[in-house]
Amino acid sequence: MPFQQISCFNKRGSLTKEIDKIDEEILKSLLKDGRKEFALIAKQCETSKKVIWNHYRELEKDRVIVGSTVHLNYAYFGFNAVGSIQINAELSQVDNINNEIRKIPNIYGAYRLGKSPTTSVIVTLRTIDELDKVKETIKRIPGVMALQTEIWTGIKNIPENLKINSSSSDSGELVEKSKTSVQTSVRSLCKIDEIDNKIIEKLSFDGLMSFRKIAKELGISTDTVARRYKELRRNNAIKVLIQIDPAKIGYLGHAIFLIAFAYQKTVGSVVETISNIPNVTLIMRTSGSYDLSVWVLIKNLEQLIWVQDEISSIPGITKVQTSIVKSHCPWPGPKEYMSTF
Numbered sequence: 001m002p003f004q005q006i007s008c009f010n011k012r013g014s015l016t017k018e019i020d021k022i023d024e025e026i027l028k029s030l031l032k033d034g035r036k037e038f039a040l041i042a043k044q045c046e047t048s049k050k051v052i053w054n055h056y057r058e059l060e061k062d063r064v065i066v067g068s069t070v071h072l073n074y075a076y077f078g079f080n081a082v083g084s085i086q087i088n089a090e091l092s093q094v095d096n097i098n099n100e101i102r103k104i105p106n107i108y109g110a111y112r113l114g115k116s117p118t119t120s121v122i123v124t125l126r127t128i129d130e131l132d133k134v135k136e137t138i139k140r141i142p143g144v145m146a147l148q149t150e151i152w153t154g155i156k157n158i159p160e161n162l163k164i165n166s167s168s169s170d171s172g173e174l175v176e177k178s179k180t181s182v183q184t185s186v187r188s189l190c191k192i193d194e195i196d197n198k199i200i201e202k203l204s205f206d207g208l209m210s211f212r213k214i215a216k217e218l219g220i221s222t223d224t225v226a227r228r229y230k231e232l233r234r235n236n237a238i239k240v241l242i243q244i245d246p247a248k249i250g251y252l253g254h255a256i257f258l259i260a261f262a263y264q265k266t267v268g269s270v271v272e273t274i275s276n277i278p279n280v281t282l283i284m285r286t287s288g289s290y291d292l293s294v295w296v297l298i299k300n301l302e303q304l305i306w307v308q309d310e311i312s313s314i315p316g317i318t319k320v321q322t323s324i325v326k327s328h329c330p331w332p333g334p335k336e337y338m339s340t341f
Contacts (some may be wrong), residue, residue, distance in 0.1 A: 017059070017248050017249055019064075019165060020165075022047065022051065022052070023055055023059060023164075024057055024165055025041060025045050025057075026052060026056055026072065027059070027064070027065075027162065027163060028160045029039075029041050029160075030241065030242040031159045031160040031241050031242060031244075031332075032058075032159075032241065033164050033239070034069075034240035034241040034242045036338060037239045040051045052337055059081055062067055063245055066243055066329060066330045067206070068206060068207030068208045068237045068241065068243055069205070069206075069207045069240075069243055069333070070200060070203045070204050070240050070334065070335065071239045071335065071338045072200070072237065072238055072239075072335055072338060073237050073337070073340070074335065075340070076192070076235060076237040077192055077237070078126055079106075079124040080126060080153075081124075081127075081152070082122065082124050082125065082129060082152045082155070082337055083125060083130070083150055083152055084122055084123075084152065084258070084284075084286075085121040085123060085138065085147055085148070086148040086149075086150075087101075087120075087144060087146075087147055088118055088145045088148075088323050090117065090143040090145065091117040092129075093142060093143025097142075097143050098110045101121055101141070102136060102227075104137055104138070106123055106125070106336070107122065107123050107134070108333065108335045109121060109122035110122075111325060112329065121138070121252055122336075122337075124337075131149065143153055150286045150287060150288030150289075150290075150293075152284045152285060152337075153285045154284070154340070154341045155282070155284050155337050155338075156282070156339045156341055157281070157338055157339050158275065158280070158281055158282070159241065159281050159282075159331075161279065162245075162279060162297065163278035164250075174250070194236075196232065199225060199229060200238060201215065203246070204335055205334070207241065208242075211225040211226045211229065226318070237291060243329075243331060243332060243333075244329075244330065245329040245331070246297060246329065247327055247329065248329040250299045251299055252298070252299065252327055253325060253326050254281075254297060254298065254326075254327060255295070255296045255298045255307065255322060255323075255324055256293065256296075256324070256340070257292075257295075257307075257308070257311055257320055257322055258289075258290040258293055258294075258320070258321040258322075258323075259291060259292040259293075259294060260289070260291055260317070260319040260320075261291045261292075261316050262317075262318050267284055267285065267292070270314055270316060271283055271292070271341070273314055274292070275295055277296070277307060277310055277311075279296050281297055281306075282295035290321070304307065304324075308320070
């Protein structure tokens with residue numbers, strides 16, 4: 001494990017913004033539902049709507065909250081698979097390669113893994129055959145040396161699973177999460193038209209944009225925008241959420257754990273156990289060399305070791321590989337995949 005890649009934790013370990021319990025509740029609530037009414041958050045915090053509004057404005061002022069976007073249930077839009085591509089490249093060409101990759105259709109992520117010459121790319125696919133076309137396009141980019149691909153068979157995306165005010169001593173406290181499933185039948189629900197796509201595109205840049213403003217820019221009625229949005233939400237096709245700068249609240253990196261099991265039948269119970277670990281924000285079932293890919297927001301080396309020990313102690317796990325990437329801003333990224341389990 002490349003411990004040298006997290007030396008920045010010791011240099012930048014202090015919080016830029018002091019976060020209290022109300023701030024934490026606002027962040028967690030809006031990472032789960034970015035358009036949640038302040039009155040409901042106020043009720044949870046047993047305070048007034050005005051207090052919540054003032055805290056929210058301070059979080060914006062201090063650049064903790066830096067934007068808002070949407071996540072998508074890609075199956076609803078006709079994409080039958082999602083996968084990742086690990087790209088080994090010439091070190092001097094990595095940044096240029098990432099810029100070129102982001103221009104390829106249906107790619108919503110291109111992240112360099114630490115200081116290594118390796119980039120991780122997320123791609124949505126209508127058919128498995130499309131993966132070969134994407135790979136061929138990437139191979140033609142100057143500086144690309146080798147590719148390794150994995151197909152995701154399930155995703156649990158839970159950015160709200162933050163324990164912002166925790167220390168390593170109380171990291172074992174479980175975080176309550178929604179059990180709502182967003183699995184969909186593509187054949188029965190895929191009824192997206194150009195207006196829906198335009199609304200989603202507007203929300204991907206500003207998830208909190210008013211329906212009136214969207215309507216004006218698209219030349220349609222406010223009622224149409226509101227009705228289309230409610231239908232997309234009712235069918236679990238989209239999820240609006242805020243975006244934050246993780247470094248502003250002490251999270252300076254993501255630890256990525258690649259996990260293999262002795263028996264596939266244990267995967268379900270392991271996923272449930274891992275999702276109860278605070279600061280686990282993304283779990284992906286994969287069909288490649290490993291069974292799971294787990295992303296955890298990390299504040300310091302002590303927390304990293306604690307999480308690694310928690311994962312390694314789960315029965316049935318035969319192999320764990322760990323890497324570190326610097327936290328990126330804004331996080332979460334636009335148009336990421338919503339949970340499928």
